[in-house]
Amino acid sequence: MASYVDLGTPGPNTAGPDQTGRNRGNLTNALTSSFINVTIAVYECYHINVTNVPVGAAATIMRNGRQYSYTQPFGGSEWDPSQPMGLFAGDEIDFLWNVVSGTTPLPVVTAYFRYDQDLAVNKSG
Amino acid sequence: MAGSSWTNQLVNLIILSAAQTGFSGFFVYSPAPGPGNLIGSWAAAAGTDPYGNAYPAGLSVETGNFTGIDLFLYNGTPAAGNLLASVAAAAGTDAHGNQYLQGIATYSGTFANAMIGGALEYFTGSEAGGWTFAAQIETDPGGDLIVETAGGTLTLSAAGNVTLSGGLTVSGTFSASGNTGSAGLPNGTINGTSGAASAGTAHTHGGGSYAVTNGVHSHTL
Numbered sequence: 001m002a003s004y005v006d007l008g009t010p011g012p013n014t015a016g017p018d019q020t021g022r023n024r025g026n027l028t029n030a031l032t033s034s035f036i037n038v039t040i041a042v043y044e045c046y047h048i049n050v051t052n053v054p055v056g057a058a059a060t061i062m063r064n065g066r067q068y069s070y071t072q073p074f075g076g077s078e079w080d081p082s083q084p085m086g087l088f089a090g091d092e093i094d095f096l097w098n099v100v101s102g103t104t105p106l107p108v109v110t111a112y113f114r115y116d117q118d119l120a121v122n123k124s125g
Numbered sequence: 126m127a128g129s130s131w132t133n134q135l136v137n138l139i140i141l142s143a144a145q146t147g148f149s150g151f152f153v154y155s156p157a158p159g160p161g162n163l164i165g166s167w168a169a170a171a172g173t174d175p176y177g178n179a180y181p182a183g184l185s186v187e188t189g190n191f192t193g194i195d196l197f198l199y200n201g202t203p204a205a206g207n208l209l210a211s212v213a214a215a216a217g218t219d220a221h222g223n224q225y226l227q228g229i230a231t232y233s234g235t236f237a238n239a240m241i242g243g244a245l246e247y248f249t250g251s252e253a254g255g256w257t258f259a260a261q262i263e264t265d266p267g268g269d270l271i272v273e274t275a276g277g278t279l280t281l282s283a284a285g286n287v288t289l290s291g292g293l294t295v296s297g298t299f300s301a302s303g304n305t306g307s308a309g310l311p312n313g314t315i316n317g318t319s320g321a322a323s324a325g326t327a328h329t330h331g332g333g334s335y336a337v338t339n340g341v342h343s344h345t346l
Contacts, residue, residue: 058135071131081130 007113010037014052015097015107022062023096029059029109031093036113041122043115044084045093051076052105059095059107063087087113143169152180155188164188197225208232208252223252 013035018028050059050073058072063085071077085093095109115122143149150168152158163178164187171182195213197203208223209232216227225232226248230239237248237256244263248256260274272279281287 056135069131072135072137073131073133074135075133077131077133079131 001118002116003118004114005117007038007040007043007115009110009112010035012108012110015095015109017101018096020062020065020094020096022065022094025100027057027097027099027101027103027107029095029097029107031095031109031111033090033092036087036091036093036111038087038113038115039089040115041089041124042119043087043089043113043122045087045111046081046084046114047112048079049076049110050078050095050107051110052108053077054097054099054103054105054107057097057099057103057107059097062092062094062096064091065094068093084114141167146170148172148174150180195225206252224250224255225252226256 010031013029013031015027015029018024018026018030020028020030022028050071053073053075058070060067061069061071068085069079071079087093093111095107097103097107117123141149141151149170150166152163152168152174153165154162155164156162158174158176160176160178162176163174163180166174166180166185168180168182171180173179195217196211197208197219198210199207200209201207203219203221205221205223207221208219208225211219211225211230211232213225213227213230216225218224223232226237226239226246228239228241228246230237232252235249235251237250239246239248244261246261247259249259250256258275259277260272260279263271263273265271
């Protein structure tokens with residue numbers, strides 16, 4: 001049985017012109033490893049909310065450059081998965097929006113993280 | 126996104142299968158699902174929802190407005206020649222090739238009529254070939270009732286009498302194929318002048334006798 005420790009959120013991430021190279025010219029929320037700033041070896045993203053979504057905008061959600069999910073919210077949305085997104089230290093989550101970088105409002109992504117303190121890998125170091 | 130953990134999603138495609146019998150379809154409740162709260166439904170078959178609300182087969186809207194749409198009612202299965210009535214902002218052709226009229230219109234064979242604000246219009250033609258304006262009954266800002274035809278005659282046909290309770294103005298040719306009947310016209314009820322075409326050569330009656338037969342009088346001047 002997991003024994004979770006809530007890491008909370010690094011805070012809201014506001015979209016900007018894509019810097020990942022995977023969504024050139026469009027808006028991207030890049031939750032880089034430095035933004036997430038979790039150094040635990042193995043952790044999870046268990047909740048995300050998205051606000052300020054421009055009308056008609058949709059996002060392809062990437063984990064380390066691979067498609068993980070997709071959302072086309074009406075204004076905003078919450079993600080409460082049946083299975084949390086597993087992450088390793090240094091991983092990155094990106095929301096690649098299908099709207100050009102000049103679009104407003106700018107989508108805001110807030111992600112919440114936790115880790116299992118009983119995992120051996122999380123006990124070492 | 127079907128099956129997604131994301132909430133509040135826009136969807137690009139909804140396919141609702143009606144293969145399941147029983148309570149199946151698209152149902153809208155206000156303020157919440159419950160008895161008497163079904164305000165709209167779209168179902169393949171009529172039924173009753175779990176709250177006891179009966180719903181019909183097809184679309185049912187029990188509150189709200191239809192805005193910006195055209196309505197078409199068919200005589201049976203929607204098909205060419207089956208258009209029974211329509212409500213449309215502008216004339217056009219439906220998905221089955223039936224030509225429909227602007228306004229609230231009904232169709233029957235080679236005749237159609239349409240109500241547009243202030244006028245009841247009559248057409249001849251067909252749903253396949255289109256409609257030609259034939260006549261209309263309308264009103265004007267003065268409150269007059271105007272009956273006009275595009276080129277045909279105006280016939281007043283009554284099994285009983287036709288009574289005109291107001292004055293009668295004839296701006297065109299007046300002709301009659303009947304007569305006044307045996308009672309004739311009261312003395313002094315014919316006024317005005319007669320022109321040459323109807324009266325023949327102007328003349329004056331002097332003393333003497335003359336005969337009238339079948340409306341023609343002859344005499345010696």
